[in-house]
Amino acid sequence: MEPILNIKNLTMKFGGLTALNSVDIAIKKGEIAALIGPNGAGKTTLFNCITGIYEPTEGDVQITPPGKPTDSLNGLKPNIVTERGLARTFQNIRLFHGMTVLENVMIGRHCRLKSGILGAMFKPKSQKLEEQQAVADSYEILEKIGLEQFVNEMAINLPYGAQRRLEIARALATNPFLLLLDEPAAGMNPQETKELDDLIIWLRDNENVSILLIEHDMKLVMSLSDNIHVVDYGKKIAEGTALEIKNNPIVIKAYLGDESEDA
Amino acid sequence: MKWLNIILGAAVAGILAFFAVKEIIHDPVYFLELFLGGLTRGSIYALIAVGYTMVYGIIELINFAHGEIYMIGGYTALIVASVLGLWGYNEVVIVILAFVFAIAYSCAYGFTVEKIAYKPLRNAPRLSALISAIGMSLFLQNYVMLAQTPEYLPFPELIPQFEFWEPWAHIITAPEMMIILTTVIVTALLGMLIKFTKMGKSMRASSQDKIMSALVGINVNKVISTTFVVGSATAAIGGVLIACHVGQINFFVGFLAGIKAFVAAVLGGIGSIPGAVLGSLVLGWTESFFTGYFWSEYEDVCAFTFLVVILIFRPSGILGRKETKKV
Amino acid sequence: MITKNEIKQSFFLSMWAIILTFPLMVIKVNTIKNIVIFRWWNILYVAIGAFVASLLWNYLLRRKEEGAKKDTKDSIPIVHRLLQNQKFRLPFLATIGVIALVYPFVTPMYHTSIMISALVYVILGLGLNIVVGLAGLLDLGYVFFYAIGAYAYALLNLHFGISFWIVLPLSALLGALFGTLLGYPVLRLRGDYLAIVTLGFGEIIRIVLENWVEFSNGPRGIRNIPGPDSFGIELTQHQSVIYIYFIIIAVCLITIFFVQRLENSRIGRAWIAMRDDEIACQAMGIDKTKTKLTAFALGATWAGLAGVIFAAKTSYINPMSFTIWESITILCVVVIGGMGSAVGVIAGALVLILLPEYLRAVAEYRMLVFGALQVVVMVFKPEGLIEAVRKTYKYKKIKE
Ligand SMILES: Nc1ncnc2c1ncn2[C@@H]1O[C@H](COP(=O)(O)OP(=O)(O)O)[C@@H](O)[C@H]1O
Ligand SMILES: [Mg+2]
Numbered sequence: 001m002e003p004i005l006n007i008k009n010l011t012m013k014f015g016g017l018t019a020l021n022s023v024d025i026a027i028k029k030g031e032i033a034a035l036i037g038p039n040g041a042g043k044t045t046l047f048n049c050i051t052g053i054y055e056p057t058e059g060d061v062q063i064t065p066p067g068k069p070t071d072s073l074n075g076l077k078p079n080i081v082t083e084r085g086l087a088r089t090f091q092n093i094r095l096f097h098g099m100t101v102l103e104n105v106m107i108g109r110h111c112r113l114k115s116g117i118l119g120a121m122f123k124p125k126s127q128k129l130e131e132q133q134a135v136a137d138s139y140e141i142l143e144k145i146g147l148e149q150f151v152n153e154m155a156i157n158l159p160y161g162a163q164r165r166l167e168i169a170r171a172l173a174t175n176p177f178l179l180l181l182d183e184p185a186a187g188m189n190p191q192e193t194k195e196l197d198d199l200i201i202w203l204r205d206n207e208n209v210s211i212l213l214i215e216h217d218m219k220l221v222m223s224l225s226d227n228i229h230v231v232d233y234g235k236k237i238a239e240g241t242a243l244e245i246k247n248n249p250i251v252i253k254a255y256l257g258d259e260s261e262d263a
Numbered sequence: 264m265k266w267l268n269i270i271l272g273a274a275v276a277g278i279l280a281f282f283a284v285k286e287i288i289h290d291p292v293y294f295l296e297l298f299l300g301g302l303t304r305g306s307i308y309a310l311i312a313v314g315y316t317m318v319y320g321i322i323e324l325i326n327f328a329h330g331e332i333y334m335i336g337g338y339t340a341l342i343v344a345s346v347l348g349l350w351g352y353n354e355v356v357i358v359i360l361a362f363v364f365a366i367a368y369s370c371a372y373g374f375t376v377e378k379i380a381y382k383p384l385r386n387a388p389r390l391s392a393l394i395s396a397i398g399m400s401l402f403l404q405n406y407v408m409l410a411q412t413p414e415y416l417p418f419p420e421l422i423p424q425f426e427f428w429e430p431w432a433h434i435i436t437a438p439e440m441m442i443i444l445t446t447v448i449v450t451a452l453l454g455m456l457i458k459f460t461k462m463g464k465s466m467r468a469s470s471q472d473k474i475m476s477a478l479v480g481i482n483v484n485k486v487i488s489t490t491f492v493v494g495s496a497t498a499a500i501g502g503v504l505i506a507c508h509v510g511q512i513n514f515f516v517g518f519l520a521g522i523k524a525f526v527a528a529v530l531g532g533i534g535s536i537p538g539a540v541l542g543s544l545v546l547g548w549t550e551s552f553f554t555g556y557f558w559s560e561y562e563d564v565c566a567f568t569f570l571v572v573i574l575i576f577r578p579s580g581i582l583g584r585k586e587t588k589k590v
Numbered sequence: 591m592i593t594k595n596e597i598k599q600s601f602f603l604s605m606w607a608i609i610l611t612f613p614l615m616v617i618k619v620n621t622i623k624n625i626v627i628f629r630w631w632n633i634l635y636v637a638i639g640a641f642v643a644s645l646l647w648n649y650l651l652r653r654k655e656e657g658a659k660k661d662t663k664d665s666i667p668i669v670h671r672l673l674q675n676q677k678f679r680l681p682f683l684a685t686i687g688v689i690a691l692v693y694p695f696v697t698p699m700y701h702t703s704i705m706i707s708a709l710v711y712v713i714l715g716l717g718l719n720i721v722v723g724l725a726g727l728l729d730l731g732y733v734f735f736y737a738i739g740a741y742a743y744a745l746l747n748l749h750f751g752i753s754f755w756i757v758l759p760l761s762a763l764l765g766a767l768f769g770t771l772l773g774y775p776v777l778r779l780r781g782d783y784l785a786i787v788t789l790g791f792g793e794i795i796r797i798v799l800e801n802w803v804e805f806s807n808g809p810r811g812i813r814n815i816p817g818p819d820s821f822g823i824e825l826t827q828h829q830s831v832i833y834i835y836f837i838i839i840a841v842c843l844i845t846i847f848f849v850q851r852l853e854n855s856r857i858g859r860a861w862i863a864m865r866d867d868e869i870a871c872q873a874m875g876i877d878k879t880k881t882k883l884t885a886f887a888l889g890a891t892w893a894g895l896a897g898v899i900f901a902a903k904t905s906y907i908n909p910m911s912f913t914i915w916e917s918i919t920i921l922c923v924v925v926i927g928g929m930g931s932a933v934g935v936i937a938g939a940l941v942l943i944l945l946p947e948y949l950r951a952v953a954e955y956r957m958l959v960f961g962a963l964q965v966v967v968m969v970f971k972p973e974g975l976i977e978a979v980r981k982t983y984k985y986k987k988i989k990e
Contacts, residue, residue: 014587048590051873082875094870096863100980107863111875113856117884120855121848139985152982174875325782338614345619349626371610383969390726391968393782394925398964401918405958410614416621525786560801567790574783575775590869
């Protein structure tokens with residue numbers, strides 16, 4: 001079967017710095033894949049290239065949404081990429097502070113709704129129904145993610161762990177077939193991390209989304225992932241199951257080397 | 264888009280060159296006058312624009328009050344010169360003291376403005392800082408207007424019409440010559456300051472990454488203050504020179520000149536000092552030729568239209584490089 | 591509590607202020623008459639003023655820091671609490687309605703006339719609030735669209751005798767059209783260049799109106815613009831002022847109604863999302879350019895409307911009514927009133943326009959105070975006079 005996301009030969013240069021060096025990654029339908037690597041390896045840059053926030057120097061990004069033909073994402077604007085069914089979260093939480101939790105999720109629904117300026121001003125029946133539906137859908141998503149007690153809170157007032165989950169809820173609201181999570185467990189306590197672990201598996205099993213996540217919490221990565229991709233200095237150095245990666249000497253060297261530098 | 268840019272650029276350059284050649288043949292002296300007029304104008308813009316570009320480079324803020332700093336420089340020179348003139352001081356002393364006080368006061372104002380209106384907003388949304396900057400500009404204008412007068416005041420001729428220059432004075436006057444020379448010297452000094460001194464290195468580092476700079480021991484607050492002070496000093500020089508050149512001053516002169524200088528900085532590629540100088544010269548010439556050959560009433564219209572056109576085709580300005588904002 | 595340290599600091603600051611303001615505040619030159627006046631007393635005023643201002647600044651800074659520590663949840667402004675509370679909502683609105691209704695009948699014409707000016711700013715403020723407050727686009731050339739509306743009415747009426755009631759909706763369309771035309775090239779630029787470019791456009795329209803005499807009658811302006819068509823009924827001067835008053839009240843209500851609806855719609859949410867985080871907003875599937883353009887065009891719509899009413903009310907317009915100061919005044923209304931908050935903007939317009947009208951003594955200092963307020967509000971209370979409050983949704987579970 002075609003991979004739902006197929007990255008080929010992706011290269012990203014910032015002036016003299018090569019943040020990504022011809023990276024190939026393929027994600028299969030229904031899998032939870034992890035992208036790991038030391039800090040500054042280029043993981044977030046990869047997400048930015050896939051989602052159209054950066055324009056890659058070279059390479060192809062192709063998607064095959066379930067039940068649809070293969071399509072290229074090259075050169076598309078971020079909002080179009082999201083419309084095509086890829087949604088992401090941000091490593092440094094980027095919620096909309098001036099809005100309530102529910103409204104944040106409703107922003108995720110935006111690209112699936114239609115009402116325009118005149119609709120907003122004159123509120124015909126169709127627009128009213130659409131709006132009610134959007135509220136109901138968004139609320140439902142919050143329930144699934146376990147944030148329903150915060151519905152009308154301002155997003156900025158949420159506890160940290162809840163903010164990370166809200167990022168996921170918001171992404172989920174765009175109806176993606178692939179979720180890109182950038183360090184979703186960063187800053188969470190063990191209890192929250194455990195809940196996140198369950199949530200991610202639940203999403204895959206019940207929401208029909210595949211997941212690509214960047215994560216530093218190795219325990220989480222090892223327990224969750226069907227497939228792990230390792231990058232270092234912008235190069236992909238390994239791919240495999242948790243067991244294979246654990247015992248891969250190249251990966252160990254990349255990480256240990258990194259640690260000895262830190263010390 | 265790239266090819267379209269090149270073809271359009273070439274076409275525009277071709278048309279301009281054609282008209283230029285035609286006009287040069289038709290009336291070479293008039294052309295030369297306009298050329299030098301544009302050069303003078305551009306030089307003054309450059310003195311203001313470097314301040315904008317340095318500040319923008321370091322805190323990514325359009326310092327709307329910069330034009331007012333420049334106006335305050337001019338005004339201070341006027342006050343100092345008038346008082347000293349009344350007390351019967353020698354002309355040379357007056358010129359020197361007027362410049363010294365203008366620079367000192369502009370620096371003091373630039374420093375204070377940063378501390379009051381920008382420093383508390385360093386981590387606030389960009390829009391907040393921008394509005395604060397506009398508020399500051401509004402405040403300073405009205406402060407000068409209320410403390411002095413809303414009217415235009417004649418500005419004393421600080422720079423004399425040297426006798427030895429007489430034969431050439433019909434093409435370019437001595438004050439104009441002074442303006443161009445001063446700009447060359449000041450921007451050269453500024454370039455060296457940024458390239459070779461420790462403070463200059465800190466400035467470049469801070470404009471790249473403030474957090475990293477702070478981590479390696481650079482006092483970012485001090486760097487920002489210095490940037491404001493240096494920018495204010497060049498603006499003050501510009502303020503005095505242009506007031507001499509135009510022969511009058513009022514509280515509002517800083518606003519439009521400041522905006523135009525910012526336009527010049529953006530044209531050249533914001534953040535880059537050579538860019539600011541180049542953009543200023545281009546703007547100076549554009550305005551000079553436009554008003555000389557077409558309509559003189561529409562000088563400002565020309566400047567802004569020119570800016571929009573350039574920005575549409577080269578969003579990062581003439582010398583600016585395309586940058587990917589880190590996400 | 592004021593600490594000893596603060597007093598010391600304020601003392602030094604006031605010394606610094608004396609030095610800083612010495613040439614401008616103490617010496618007054620007039621190079622026309624060649625006189626120099628020394629105003630030594632000003633040193634004292636500056637010293638005291640700076641000392642007090644510095645203490646106040648420290649106090650506000652302390653309060654802000656304490657406020658940041660506390661939870662901000664309970665700080666919903668009183669107006670909003672009145673509006674949200676079912677018991678008070680109706681009486682509150684009814685009171686305002688009654689005041690608005692009887693106002694022109696119980697006060698002299700002069701006051702009605704001033705109130706009309708203030709209400710023009712309510713419309714302008716609400717319009718600019720869409721652009722600046724909701725969408726976060728700093729538009730310094732808002733006056734462009736205001737001028738379009740005013741000149742559209744003046745010229746269409748002068749040349750073709752077209753009635754107020756036809757130009758009014760037409761000007762809204764014209765505003766939107768010009769908003770789109772200008773916005774299209776400009777909105778793709780980096781965010782803060784927008785401020786400069788729009789400022790440029792605002793200046794351009796003024797310069798063109800001043801110089802294109804055949805079109806606009808230049809600096810002399812257009813005189814004798816008729817008031818709103820009263821369908822054949824003869825009105826005295828006082829009656830016609832009252833007539834305009836109620837027209838503008840109606841337009842204000844319409845503005846509030848639509849702006850409120852927009853704010854809580856799919857489009858309005860997209861504006862706020864874009865203001866809060868442009869990158870995240872795009873990543874959530876929102877088209878940046880389109881969203882900016884709708885905000886820009888819809889903001890311009892209200893300026894067009896306000897322009898027509900302004901022209902009909904003053905019966906005389908010239909380019910000096912449409913300077914950069916006008917744009918900045920409207921911006922102050924939005925910023926000081928409360929960006930993104932319709933109630934705030936309305937209050938802001940009434941306070942900022944009415945106060946200087948009645949306190950003639952301070953009118954001279956109006957712009958000085960506006961400037962200072964902009965800085966102070968941004969530093970200490972970026973949400974403005976009356977903070978924006980988002981709509982809360984009640985969720986009825988759909989049982990399956
Ligand atoms: N917009 C940018 N401009 C310049 N350098 C960048 C930009 N974005 C990322 N980088 C650089 O690319 C490298 C990879 O960064 P990133 O992808 O964030 O790493 P990580 O794997 O920790 O997520 C880093 O050296 C970073 O500094
Ligand atoms: Mg990262």
